[in-house]
Amino acid sequence: RHGSIHVTVEEKPLGDFENYIFKAKGDNDEDYVLRLTHSSHRSKKEVEAELDFLRYVAEHGAKVAGPLNSTSQNLVEEIGAEDSTFFFASLFTYAKGEQVKGEGSPYWGDDYFEAWGKAIGQLHRLTMSYPKTDYRDTWEEDESGIVNELEDDQVKKIAAVLMDEIKALPVERETFGLMHGDIHPGNFHYDGKELTIFDFDDAAYNYFIHDLAMVLYYSILFTPWTAEEKTDFARKQLQVLRKGYEHERLPL
CATH class of the missing domain: 1.10.510.10 (Transferase(Phosphotransferase) domain 1)
Structure with a gap:
């Protein structure tokens, strides 16, 4: 959930190379992207630093798919796994346009x-x-x-x-x-x-x-x-x- 917007996440990931990437649909009918980053790939501090930079350039006019705050006003939410590792969840706007192949x-x-x-x-x-x-x-x-x-x-x-x-x-x-x-x-x-x-x-x-x-x-x-x-x-x-x-x- 992002702010007052509820998102429904598709079950099949868009990608799973370094992160798990899922497309999501908001109850406002807008598209979003949910990303899960495992703690073996990045620390929470590293993810937060990435998203702070991304938010900065977005707020200053860059054409990017910016990050969104959770209901707790965090850019990153930590999810514990059964093996005592973590996934770091982040939500982004969906980039307009299409991939040029x-x-x-x-x-x-x-x-x-x-x-x-x-x-x-x-x-x-x-x-x-x-x-x-x-x-x-x-x-x-x-x-x-x-x-x-x-x-x-x-x-x-x-x-x-x-x-x-x-x-x-x-x-x-x-x-x-x-x-x-x-x-x-x-x-x-x-x-x-x-x-x-x-x-x-x-x-x-x-x-x-x-x-x-x-x-x-x-x-x-x-x-x-x-x-x-x-x-x-x-x-x-x-x-x-x-x-x-x-x-x-x-x-x-």
């Missing part, structure tokens, strides 16, 4: 890419004034865990060199901050004009350029294109992304 979508093109860039620029502009939190990871903490699990020693050495190069970059308010970190088409809907972003579970402190790099990465990841075709597409897409991004922020 690659180049086969009628939306795929420059208007969509520009809107994508604009949405990212908007978040980066807002995060620059968001207070520092100790309960979200840095890119280094996230990537170190991945690198340490690599089995190929040569690949691990290359990754370590790259991380050292990144760590040597300046950390400045205009280029580094708390950000979404995973703005691919599975984490937003598009209505033909603008994006509504959701799933801030991976929000971490990183260089802003990472969010733009992820757009290029996911746009060409599953294509059958040659390396040359991928490079050509990425260059053109980046130009359009920058146009949208710079509408919200200073030039890259």
Whole structure:
């Protein structure tokens, strides 16, 4: 239950990769999303920090599926499990629009890419004034865990060199901050004009350029294109992304 609104949750989850995600219908006929996060994945403090950041950007005009308070006025409610672990329940508005599924979508093109860039620029502009939190990871903490699990020693050495190069970059308010970190088409809907972003579970402190790099990465990841075709597409897409991004922020 959210405030004076009662929601009925669908039995089949929309997703269960890192969190259990359920669609819900309110007695006001609006759609919502219920998320259950297990304590083995995130601590309550980490979830609260994520949702505080999400609420902040939502209240300052970002196009996001914002979090909602419970009847106890909490963004997170703790549910005990039989094995003494916990689930942390959160309720969100449902993002308007639909998922854009690659180049086969009628939306795929420059208007969509520009809107994508604009949405990212908007978040980066807002995060620059968001207070520092100790309960979200840095890119280094996230990537170190991945690198340490690599089995190929040569690949691990290359990754370590790259991380050292990144760590040597300046950390400045205009280029580094708390950000979404995973703005691919599975984490937003598009209505033909603008994006509504959701799933801030991976929000971490990183260089802003990472969010733009992820757009290029996911746009060409599953294509059958040659390396040359991928490079050509990425260059053109980046130009359009920058146009949208710079509408919200200073030039890259």
